[in-house]
Amino acid sequence: MALRDELGPYFGEYGGRFVPESLIAALDELSAAYELAKHDPSFQRELADLHRTYTGRPSIITEVPRFAEHGGGARIFLKREDLNHTGSHKINNVLGQALLAKRLGKTRIIAETGAGQHGVASATAAALFGLECVVYMGEVDTERQALNVARMRLLGATVVPVTTGSRTLKDAINEALRDWVANVETTHYLLGTVAGPHPFPVMVRDFHKIIGEEAREQMLEITGQLPTAVAACVGGGSNAIGIFHAFLDDPTVGLYGFEAAGRGVDTPEHAATLTMGRPGVLHGARSYMLQDADGQTIESHSISAGLDYPGVGPEHSWLNDIGRAHYRPITDAEAMDALRLLARTEGIIPAIETAHGLAGALQLGKELGPEAIILVNNSGRGDKDMETAAKYFGILDGGAA
Amino acid sequence: MSSQVEAAISAKGKVLIGYLPVGFPTLQESIEAAVALVESGIDILELGVPYSDPVMDGLVIQEATQVALSNGFKLAHAIEAVKQVTARVDIPVLLMTYFNPVIQYGVDKFATDLAAAGGAGLITPDLIPDEAGEWLSAAEKHDLDRVFLAAPSSTDERLAQAVKYSRGFVYAVSTMGITGARQDVDVAAKTLVARLRAVGATHVGVGVGISTGTQVSEVLTYGDGAIVGSALVKALNDGGVSELRTVASELAEGK
Numbered sequence: 001m002a003l004r005d006e007l008g009p010y011f012g013e014y015g016g017r018f019v020p021e022s023l024i025a026a027l028d029e030l031s032a033a034y035e036l037a038k039h040d041p042s043f044q045r046e047l048a049d050l051h052r053t054y055t056g057r058p059s060i061i062t063e064v065p066r067f068a069e070h071g072g073g074a075r076i077f078l079k080r081e082d083l084n085h086t087g088s089h090k091i092n093n094v095l096g097q098a099l100l101a102k103r104l105g106k107t108r109i110i111a112e113t114g115a116g117q118h119g120v121a122s123a124t125a126a127a128l129f130g131l132e133c134v135v136y137m138g139e140v141d142t143e144r145q146a147l148n149v150a151r152m153r154l155l156g157a158t159v160v161p162v163t164t165g166s167r168t169l170k171d172a173i174n175e176a177l178r179d180w181v182a183n184v185e186t187t188h189y190l191l192g193t194v195a196g197p198h199p200f201p202v203m204v205r206d207f208h209k210i211i212g213e214e215a216r217e218q219m220l221e222i223t224g225q226l227p228t229a230v231a232a233c234v235g236g237g238s239n240a241i242g243i244f245h246a247f248l249d250d251p252t253v254g255l256y257g258f259e260a261a262g263r264g265v266d267t268p269e270h271a272a273t274l275t276m277g278r279p280g281v282l283h284g285a286r287s288y289m290l291q292d293a294d295g296q297t298i299e300s301h302s303i304s305a306g307l308d309y310p311g312v313g314p315e316h317s318w319l320n321d322i323g324r325a326h327y328r329p330i331t332d333a334e335a336m337d338a339l340r341l342l343a344r345t346e347g348i349i350p351a352i353e354t355a356h357g358l359a360g361a362l363q364l365g366k367e368l369g370p371e372a373i374i375l376v377n378n379s380g381r382g383d384k385d386m387e388t389a390a391k392y393f394g395i396l397d398g399g400a401a
Numbered sequence: 402m403s404s405q406v407e408a409a410i411s412a413k414g415k416v417l418i419g420y421l422p423v424g425f426p427t428l429q430e431s432i433e434a435a436v437a438l439v440e441s442g443i444d445i446l447e448l449g450v451p452y453s454d455p456v457m458d459g460l461v462i463q464e465a466t467q468v469a470l471s472n473g474f475k476l477a478h479a480i481e482a483v484k485q486v487t488a489r490v491d492i493p494v495l496l497m498t499y500f501n502p503v504i505q506y507g508v509d510k511f512a513t514d515l516a517a518a519g520g521a522g523l524i525t526p527d528l529i530p531d532e533a534g535e536w537l538s539a540a541e542k543h544d545l546d547r548v549f550l551a552a553p554s555s556t557d558e559r560l561a562q563a564v565k566y567s568r569g570f571v572y573a574v575s576t577m578g579i580t581g582a583r584q585d586v587d588v589a590a591k592t593l594v595a596r597l598r599a600v601g602a603t604h605v606g607v608g609v610g611i612s613t614g615t616q617v618s619e620v621l622t623y624g625d626g627a628i629v630g631s632a633l634v635k636a637l638n639d640g641g642v643s644e645l646r647t648v649a650s651e652l653a654e655g656k
Contacts, residue, residue, distance in 0.1 A: 025554035182578035294476040295505030
């Protein structure tokens with residue numbers, strides 16, 4: 001069987017549905033609705049129309065030669081998901097799930113968000129389809145991503161700061177799950193990454209695989225060959241699986257996911273789940289996670305709110321174990337250097353999340369040499385990160401600060 | 402092979418099942434509180450294992466378990482609490498635990514140690530029978546009860562499955578929601594219990610939202626057990642063991 005054909009609920013030993021019984025009916029209903037929609041030409045047509053007329057798909061490919069000079073001279077190409085409406089890849093999944101929510105007759109969507117990208121995308125889809133929208137966001141993240149909070153509110157969503165646990169993405173997911181348990185009849189949980197109980201990892205992947213499908217064709221057209229390597233940042237792993245998926249059965253294409261190493265994987269302050277974690281159950285699925293000896297989840301750290309998550313999607317755990325994809329850590333400092341480098345050499349300011357993948361591409365370029373062709377998922381734009389970046393680089397005027 | 406919990410239910414007819422988290426506010430105080438519950442008329446104890454990501458719990462239990470964790474709760478303390486409590490009181494003691502801690506401890510090892518400590522079994526809020534193969538084998542091997550949840554949204558087929566794989570009792574979740582006191586216990590609870598009986602349930606505990614003696618009485622008109630958690634945790638938090646005794650006695654009057 002081709003690697004692309006994996007349909008869940010399990011990827012090897014990973015995945016499954018480790019959730020309260022109260023949610024099983026909703027998950028079954030969602031699985032059934034998704035199976036129908038997947039094979040329904042009218043659903044696919046509606047989604048494709050939205051991609052074309054609302055999101056701005058297909059997203060373009062940009063070669064970045066001045067940036068690539070710093071990466072061993074390999075050719076580096078960016079898949080420009082940052083140019084999508086709402087500024088990241090997140091819109092792909094959100095439109096698909098919002099259409100499904102409508103089909104299921106749900107009038108309310110809830111979402112978790114870390115950096116706010118998924119929250120903004122969810123609020124956008126809710127506005128577009130006339131759905132009520134509640135976004136759970138860790139209190140720490142509402143502070144470091146204040147601009148995105150304002151965007152969500154402007155779009156009509158209610159943003160609920162989560163004050164329990166580590167007050168970050170993981171706790172926002174817990175709170176969204178609690179809301180869903182209580183309101184499942186009227187509410188769809190629009191989960192924003194390829195984690196969570198089945199069918200989310202498969203469904204969210206399917207809504208994002210368009211990234212790799214477009215990019216594979218575009219790269220063949222531009223370079224006449226498949227890339228040597230494909231790189232992406234990995235938090236929960238949605239943009240990475242989105243660009244990897246089309247290449248899974250191309251054995252010559254190396255797949256590389258770059259996790260947030262925070263202050264370093266030799267410190268306690270990182271979010272490098274596949275590098276440093278071990279298998280367990282978190283948020284409804286068996287996968288790698290950061291945990292102590294007792295199975296208590298360890299709080300992660302990353303300068304990037306979107307990668308600050310102690311779990312990872314089950315398909316990545318499986319791809320890691322079978323050796324089809326390779327996962328490496330990138331520190332806060334390496335990511336911020338790559339962010340500034342891309343801004344200064346190419347005039348593109350990526351999200352801090354995305355910058356982890358870019359830093360990884362520079363590493364890969366040096367290893368693979370000038371013959372290599374590296375495709376990077378430029379998953380999001382950096383506007384939302386200006387405050388963090390300005391502080392990090394000390395580039396705010398005293399008066400402006 | 403016999404179920405401590407089923408024996409207790411058969412002997413008493415209707416039972417009150419009380420929940421408290423291990424390690425709240427400290428290990429020793431939680432053990433004293435559990436013993437006090439039994440002295441106040443609780444028939445079956447459900448000791449909660451504090452966990453970093455308790456998706457099924459409302460704020461009262463979340464806050465208590467967070468205190469337990471920051472006061473240094475370790476998984477071994479859960480086994481230790483069972484051992485100390487069962488040495489002092491003669492009622493069944495179940496652990497209620499999210500499943501990852503059990504996986505990390507080792508499912509069979511956990512079952513071995515729980516049985517050796519005199520524990521009756523596990524209630525597993527985020528483990529459905531579909532994913533429970535390893536736990537079911539271990540429970541069978543060590544003669545432990547396994548309590549699965551049944552929800553108002555569950556299909557009849559899934560209710561039958563919950564009944565088939567549960568031993569001790571099947572946990573009827575009274576309402577679509579997380580733990581915490583509610584003014585009214587849903588009519589959904591009564592309907593759910595009737596549906597569980599129709600697919601063969603002989604021992605049904607009803608939980609989530611029950612906080613008064615009157616609610617206990619009402620639930621016990623159709624259920625075999627009434628499960629109370631948040632109301633007890635709140636009492637312990639607000640007024641220590643003496644307040645806990647008061648609230649537990651009031652609940653026990655509802656039997």
